[in-house]
Amino acid sequence: MNYLxxxxxxxxxxxxxxxxxxxxxxxxxxxxxxxxLYILGDSLVDVGNNNYIEFTITxxxxxxxxxxxxxxxxxxxxxxxxxxxVDIIGETFGLEDYIPPxxxxxxxxxxxxxxxxxxxxxxxxxxETGAVLGNRINMDAQLDNFANTRNxxxxxxxxxGANEFLAKALFIVVMGSNDFIDNYFIPFLSIPEQKLLTxxxxxxxxxxxxxxxxxxxxxxxxxxIAVANVGPVGCIPLERRINGILNKTExxxxxxxxxxxMNDAVMYFNKKLNSLVMELNSKFVESKFLNVDIYGLxxxxxxxxxxxxFENYKDSCCQTLPSPLRGLLPCNPKGKVCEDRSKYVxxxxxxxxxxxxxxxxxxxxxxxxxxxxxxxLQQVYYA
Numbered sequence: 001m002n003y004l005x006x007x008x009x010x011x012x013x014x015x016x017x018x019x020x021x022x023x024x025x026x027x028x029x030x031x032x033x034x035x036x037l038y039i040l041g042d043s044l045v046d047v048g049n050n051n052y053i054e055f056t057i058t059x060x061x062x063x064x065x066x067x068x069x070x071x072x073x074x075x076x077x078x079x080x081x082x083x084x085x086v087d088i089i090g091e092t093f094g095l096e097d098y099i100p101p102x103x104x105x106x107x108x109x110x111x112x113x114x115x116x117x118x119x120x121x122x123x124x125x126x127x128e129t130g131a132v133l134g135n136r137i138n139m140d141a142q143l144d145n146f147a148n149t150r151n152x153x154x155x156x157x158x159x160x161g162a163n164e165f166l167a168k169a170l171f172i173v174v175m176g177s178n179d180f181i182d183n184y185f186i187p188f189l190s191i192p193e194q195k196l197l198t199x200x201x202x203x204x205x206x207x208x209x210x211x212x213x214x215x216x217x218x219x220x221x222x223x224x225i226a227v228a229n230v231g232p233v234g235c236i237p238l239e240r241r242i243n244g245i246l247n248k249t250e251x252x253x254x255x256x257x258x259x260x261x262m263n264d265a266v267m268y269f270n271k272k273l274n275s276l277v278m279e280l281n282s283k284f285v286e287s288k289f290l291n292v293d294i295y296g297l298x299x300x301x302x303x304x305x306x307x308x309x310f311e312n313y314k315d316s317c318c319q320t321l322p323s324p325l326r327g328l329l330p331c332n333p334k335g336k337v338c339e340d341r342s343k344y345v346x347x348x349x350x351x352x353x354x355x356x357x358x359x360x361x362x363x364x365x366x367x368x369x370x371x372x373x374x375x376x377l378q379q380v381y382y383a
Contacts (some may be wrong), residue, residue, distance in 0.1 A: 009321045034166070035381060036115040037090055037099050037151075040142045041174030043121030043351060048077030049137060050121045052103035056134035058121040060330065064318060064337045065164050068354055078099070079121055081317065081337075081347050082354030086117070086172055088361035093381060103137075108343075112149050113156070113330065115169070118142040124178040125210050132182060132189065140215050141173050143220075150220050166221035170381045173214070174294075176230040176269065179206055181350065185262050187242055199265040207272045214276070218284055224380045226290040226372070227277055228268040231298040234262030236290050237316045237327025238349040244324055270295050281374075286378055289295060293371040297363055301345065310345050317344040 027318040034128050041060065051061045059077070066074040078084055082089075087098050099115040100107045107116060109324050111194040120137035123132035130136045137145070154162040159236055184202050197205070212365070217225060233239065235258040270293075277291045317338040318331035331337075331348040338344055342355040364371055365378065 002202065010027050010165050014248060022217060023109075034094060034114075034185045035224075036113060036167075037086075037093070038169055038171070039086050039117040039119055039172045039174070040139065040146070040148065040217075041172070041228075042123045042178050043079040043085050043177075044124060045117065045120070045172070045174045045282055046077065046101070046119040046121045046123075046176065047087070047117045048099065048101040049103040049117070049119060050084070051077040051101070052105075053120070053137070056136060058130075058133045058136060058330075060121075061187050062333050064331060064333075065209060065338065068341060071146050079348065079351040080354055080357065083357060085357040085360045085364070088173075089172075089365065090115075091362065092365055100135070102149070109152075109194035110156075112152060113165075116146075116149055119174065122178055122182060123175065124183060125175055125206050125213065126179055126183060127234045129179045129183040132186060138208075143213060146217070147220060150321050163221055163326070167223040169222070169224065170377075171217065171222045171225045172228070173225060174228040176210070177271075178264060180230065180262055180269075181236075181238070184265070185259075187246065196318075199261070200268060202271060204227060205279075206269060207276055210273070211276055214289070216279060218314065221304065222286045224290075224383070225287070226292050226377060226380070227273065228292040228294045229273050230266045231294045232258065232263050232302070233246040233266060233350075234259035235302060236350045237314065237346050240314055241325060241328040241349075244280065245328075255295060266295065288375060288383075290375060290377070290380060291373045293373070297360060297371045300363075301359055305345055309342065311343040312338075313345040315344070316346050316348050318348050319339050319365055 031038055049058060050059045054061065060079060061075050061077045064081065066076045066078060066081070069078070069234055091097055096116065098230055099110065099117045102116050102118045118137070120142065121139045122136035123142065124130055125139050127138050127140060129138060150162065150166070153165055157165055184193060184250040214225065214227065238260045239262060240257070243257060271283050274291055277289045280289045301308060303311050314325040318335040319326045320329045320332050320335045327349050329349060341353050344353050347353040363369060367376055
């Protein structure tokens with residue numbers, strides 16, 4: 001992208017952001033109707049879709065998952081001791097209830113007009129991602145599911161009304177982590193793939209596929225799309241434990257430090273994703289794509305964990321194996337749970353605690369958040 005085009009795109013983006021006079025809902029003659037919220041993604045934002053999938057090992061509709069979930073509900077299928085970041089964002093936006101999972105049999109009829117969550121633990125950009133986990137709903141299948149939702153909206157409002165409805169809705173996409181964790185960097189199993197593809201080649205394939213998927217989402221009516229990048233997956237407890245167990249190899253050192261090669265590949269992906277978001281904003285000028293910098297935010301929290309009240313940023317709160325294997329496996333019903341979950345950054349082998357998600361949501365929803373570009377989430381949601 002040449003320099004002049006970048007300047008023009010920046011000017012347009014800023015004009016779009018400043019065209020919204022307020023970041024709070026405005027009343028109209030009929031009262032404010034909050035825009036719908038639609039979420040596509042992986043286990044970081046799955047709110048129970050995998051509960052309804054057979055032949056998968058990535059399902060957690062049991063305690064201690066959900067042990068701290070509000071309103072007396074437990075074992076919700078969320079990959080957390082409580083809420084996910086999209087749950088908390090929805091609360092902040094004033095939604096009456098949490099956005100339901102698409103696969104729940106009760107998510108039908110006018111319920112979907114508030115929003116739907118299509119995310120699935122183990123899902124990825126590539127259809128082969130997560131195959132080692134059994135069944136899961138990858139990005140292409142999630143788009144198919146949204147197409148079904150869209151068909152209902154069209155039946156309800158007609159083509160023109162559906163387009164207006166979807167243009168007001170906010171779409172949040174959190175996808176890509178599993179393409180590294182459960183695809184390219186699987187210990188041993190991914191060796192043949194790594195011999196065929198360099199990390200940069202693999203990332204280029206991801207971006208090419210993601211471009212098609214985000215374009216399809218736009219073609220189905222989405223106009224406000226927040227796309228999260230991938231966090232420092234080389235620093236999750238699972239990868240730290242793997243790093244400490246395996247003998248030194250090309251991309252492992254025998255310690256509990258982060259796997260830098262994974263993070264390097266992710267940073268390259270995030271750089272390419274940032275360019276893709278700019279490209280889509282330039283191509284679809286009537287839309288607004290946001291880049292949500294989860295990598296920067298997660299790194300900030302890990303680097304400054306004590307300032308947020310955390311005491312442990314390396315280990316999982318739920319322990320299924322003794323040290324030094326703690327964090328190598330997901331939490332299970334017999335898992336030993338840390339006494340104070342608010343002191344841990346990670347809940348299980350790969351997912352943050354409710355306390356961490358609360359920090360994430362607060363930082364992402366700041367009026368001038370440096371982790372959301374080019375507009376704030378509120379500006380786009382209430383536009």
